[in-house]
Amino acid sequence: MSGDAGTSGRDAGRDAGTSGAGAPGGASYERALKAFEGRPASTAGVGKDPVNETMIRHWCEAMGDAHPAYRGPDAVAPPTMLQAWTMGGLSGHQGRSGAYDELSALLDDAGYTSIVATDCEQEYLRPLRPGDVITFDAVIESVSARKTTKLGTGHFVTTRMDIRANGEPAGTHRFRVLKYAPAARHSPEGRGPGRDGPSQLRPKRPRPVVNRDNAGFWAGVADRRLLIQRCGGCGTLRFPWLPGCNGCGSADWDTVEASGAGTVYSYVVMHHPPFPAFTAPDAGADVGAGAAEGAAGPYAVGLIELAEGVRMVSNVIGVPLDRVRIGMPVRLEFLQVDEELVLPVFRAGPDADGGAPDAGEEG
Amino acid sequence: MTADADAAAETRAARDADPAAAPRPGLELPPLTLPITRTLIVSGAIASRDYQDVHHDAEAAREKGSPDIFMNILTTNGLVGRYLTDHFGARSVLRKVAIRLGAPNYPGDTMVLRGTITDVDGSTVQVRVVGANGLGNHVTGTVTVELAAVAR
Numbered sequence: 054m055s056g057d058a059g060t061s062g063r064d065a066g067r068d069a070g071t072s073g074a075g076a077p078g079g080a081s082y083e084r085a086l087k088a089f090e091g092r093p094a095s096t097a098g099v100g101k102d103p104v105n106e107t108m109i110r111h112w113c114e115a116m117g118d119a120h121p122a123y124r125g126p127d128a129v130a131p132p133t134m135l136q137a138w139t140m141g142g143l144s145g146h147q148g149r150s151g152a153y154d155e156l157s158a159l160l161d162d163a164g165y166t167s168i169v170a171t172d173c174e175q176e177y178l179r180p181l182r183p184g185d186v187i188t189f190d191a192v193i194e195s196v197s198a199r200k201t202t203k204l205g206t207g208h209f210v211t212t213r214m215d216i217r218a219n220g221e222p223a224g225t226h227r228f229r230v231l232k233y234a235p236a237a238r239h240s241p242e243g244r245g246p247g248r249d250g251p252s253q254l255r256p257k258r259p260r261p262v263v264n265r266d267n268a269g270f271w272a273g274v275a276d277r278r279l280l281i282q283r284c285g286g287c288g289t290l291r292f293p294w295l296p297g298c299n300g301c302g303s304a305d306w307d308t309v310e311a312s313g314a315g316t317v318y319s320y321v322v323m324h325h326p327p328f329p330a331f332t333a334p335d336a337g338a339d340v341g342a343g344a345a346e347g348a349a350g351p352y353a354v355g356l357i358e359l360a361e362g363v364r365m366v367s368n369v370i371g372v373p374l375d376r377v378r379i380g381m382p383v384r385l386e387f388l389q390v391d392e393e394l395v396l397p398v399f400r401a402g403p404d405a406d407g408g409a410p411d412a413g414e415e416g
Numbered sequence: 417m418t419a420d421a422d423a424a425a426e427t428r429a430a431r432d433a434d435p436a437a438a439p440r441p442g443l444e445l446p447p448l449t450l451p452i453t454r455t456l457i458v459s460g461a462i463a464s465r466d467y468q469d470v471h472h473d474a475e476a477a478r479e480k481g482s483p484d485i486f487m488n489i490l491t492t493n494g495l496v497g498r499y500l501t502d503h504f505g506a507r508s509v510l511r512k513v514a515i516r517l518g519a520p521n522y523p524g525d526t527m528v529l530r531g532t533i534t535d536v537d538g539s540t541v542q543v544r545v546v547g548a549n550g551l552g553n554h555v556t557g558t559v560t561v562e563l564a565a566v567a568r
Contacts, residue, residue: 108463115456115463116491118498121506132510133497136490140465167480168468170489174514205481235481325519325551327483 077163078199085159086196086208092152093192094212100138100187104130104218109183112137129180135216135224136173138187152193156210160232165207172211172229178222185218194227203326207233258330258390267294269308277387279311279397281363292363311359313385315399318358320369320377324351331368353377357399365397372401439541439563445531448499452487452549454523460491487521492555496545499529500561504541507564511540515557525549531559539563 076082102108109130113123116131123131130138141149160166181187191214199208214226263271270293273280282291284298285305297304323331331352355369355377369377370386383399390396450456461471466488469476477485496515501508521527527549535542540562547555 112463112494115459116494116498117450118494118501120498120501122509131494131497133490133494133513134464136493137464142465143467170517172514172516173489173493174512175493176512177510180509327551 077165082163083198086156089152089156089193090195091192093150093190094153095146095149095189095191095214098139098146098149098189098191100189101140101142101144102138104138104181104183104185104187106183108137109134129182132177132180132224133175134181135175135177136214136226136228138181139189139214139216139226153191153212156193156196157232160208160210164234165232167205167207167233167235168230169204169233170228170230171209172227174227175224177224179218179224181218181223185223187216187218187223188220189214189216191215200231202231202233203236204231205233205236207231256330258394258396260394266296270294273308273310274387274395274397277395279313279359279385280308281311281359281361282306283309290361290363292359292365309361311361311385314360315357315383315385317355317369317377317379317381317383317399317401318364319356319379320353322351322353322374322377327351355383355399357383367396368398370398370400377401439533439536441533441535443533445500445503445533445543448502448529450495450527450529452521452523452525452527454485457485457487457491457521457523460494461488464488464490464494466490482520484522487554489515489517492517492521492547495527496529496547496555496557496559499531499545500543500559503531504561504563509562510559511562512560513557514559515545515555517555518553519549519551521549521554522551525551527554529555534558 106128109123109128112131112134113119118131120131122129191212194211194213195209196211197209199206209229209231211227211229214228215222216224216226261271270280282294283289283306284291284301284303285307286298286303287301289298289300290309291299298306351374353369353372353374354366356364356366357369358364368388369381369383370388372381381401383401386398386400388396388398458472461467468488470480470482471485471488474485477483493513493515497510497513501510527547529545529547531543531545533541534544540560543559543561545555545557545559546553
C-alpha cells in the first residue's frame with residue numbers, strides 16, 4: 054500500500070488486491086487489511102443538508118414517532134437520526150477518504166462484495182436543531198480476521214465517526230459492517246420467470262462424507278437398503294456405523310437390513326437460520342415438512358427409533374411441521390434428492406404403521 | 417433553573433401517580449408490536465437516506481442472496497429510540513443507543529420490542545432492549561435515556 058491515500062483511490066486498492074496483498078484468507082492479505090486500522094475513513098465530511106424540519110418530519114412519519122420534542126418551532130432532531138445527516142444519498146459520499154475506498158476495493162476484489170450493517174453504537178452529546186451544519190470525521194477503527202457467518206464469509210469493518218454541529222461536538226457513531234461473499238448465491242437461470250420455484254432456488258444438499266468406516270452404509274443406501282451394523286462378537290446392533298463395538302470392543306461385524314418401521318423418538322423443527330437445501334425436496338408434489346413455507350422454510354428433523362432398536366437422525370416427511378409428535382409411527386423411504394444423492398427419510402401418516410408387522414409395538 | 421424544577425416535579429408526579437411504574441432495575445416495559453410492512457422498510461430507508469437496493473428492490477435483494485428486501489439498521493435504530501421515548505414520555509431524551517442486528521426484518525413479519533431496566537442513576541435509566549421477529553432476535557441493545565431532561 055504505497056500509494057497516497059488521498060489520491061490513489063480504487064485503482065490502488067485493485068493493485069493491492071491482485072499483486073501486493075496476497076490471496077484472500079492468506080496471512081499477507083490479512084496483514085494488508087489490518088494496515089487500514091487507524092486510517093481515516095472520511096475527513097472533513099459535510100452533511101449534504103443542514104439539520105432541517107422537513108427531513109425530521111419525514112423520519113418521524115416513517116418511524117411512527119410522535120415525540121413532541123421533534124415537532125413545532127423549537128423542534129430538535131430525533132437523536133437516532135445522527136447518521137442520517139451524514140449519509141451520501143443517491144449522489145454518493147463526500148469526504149470519504151482514499152483509504153476507505155481502497156479497503157472496500159481490496160475486499161471487493163477478494164469476492165467480499167456484499168455488505169450488511171451489524172452494529173451501531175451512538176452517543177448523543179448535544180441536540181441537533183434546524184439550521185445546524187453537520188460536519189464529521191471518521192476513522193477505520195478495526196478490520197477483523199476472516200469470519201464465517203451464516204450470511205457468508207468475510208471481514209467485519211468498524212468505523213468510528215465524530216459528528217459536529219456548527220463546529221461543536223454533537224455525537225459519536227461507531228458502525229460495524231460485514232463485507233462478505235454470500236454463502237449461497239442463486240444460479241443465474243434461477244432469476245428468470247418462475248424463479249420462485251423451489252427447485253430452482255434451492256441449493257443442493259451437502260454431500261455425505263463417505264469414509265472407510267461408513268462406506269458400507271452409503272453403499273446400502275444407494276441400493277435402497279438401510280443397513281445396521283451387528284457386532285460379530287456380542288451381536289449388539291449399532292448405528293451410526295463405527296469401526297468397533299461399544300459393548301465388547303470387537304472389530305468384527307456384519308449387517309442386518311432395517312425393516313423400515315420406526316417411531317419418532319424426539320424431534321426439532323428448524324426455523325432459523327433458513328437452509329433452503331434442507332426444505333422438502335419435492336415441495337411441489339409433497340405435503341411434507343416445510344413444503345408450504347416456501348423455498349427457505351422450516352423443516353422437521355426427527356430422531357427415529359427403528360424397530361430394531363437403534364436410533365438415527367433424518368427428515369420427517371408427509372406431515373405438517375406442527376403435527377410431528379413423539380411416538381408417531383413412521384416408515385422408511387428412500388428419497389432421490391438430486392441426480393447423485395439418495396437419502397433415507399421417514400414418512401409419517403396413515404401408511405406408516407401398516408407396512409410392517411412389527412412396527413409401532415416394540416420399542 | 418425553573419425548567420429543572422419543573423422537570424423534577426413532573427418526575428415526582430409521575431411516580432406518585434403510579435409507584436409500580438417508577439423506574440427500577442428489573443422493571444419490564446410494556447412491549448411494542450410493529451408489523452414489518454414493505455412501506456415501513458422502504459420509508460425508513462429513504463427517511464434515513466439509505467438507498468442501498470436491498471432495502472427497496474426485492475429483485476436486487478434476491479440476486480444478492482436475500483429472500484426479500486430487509487430493514488436497514490438506521491430504521492431499527494430509530495424504532496428502538498421511539499420505543500423508549502414513547503414509554504418514558506414527552507420529557508425523555510435519548511443519550512446513548514447501542515444496537516446489534518441479528519435475524520433480518522423481512523416484509524410480512526412482526527417485530528415485538530421489549531425492554532428491561534438494568535440501571536437507574538438519578539434521572540438516567542439504562543434499558544436492555546430485545547426486538548424479536550418470526551426468525552429470532554432482530555435486534556439486541558442497550559439504551560440510555562434521561563427521563564426529565566432539559567435542553568442543553
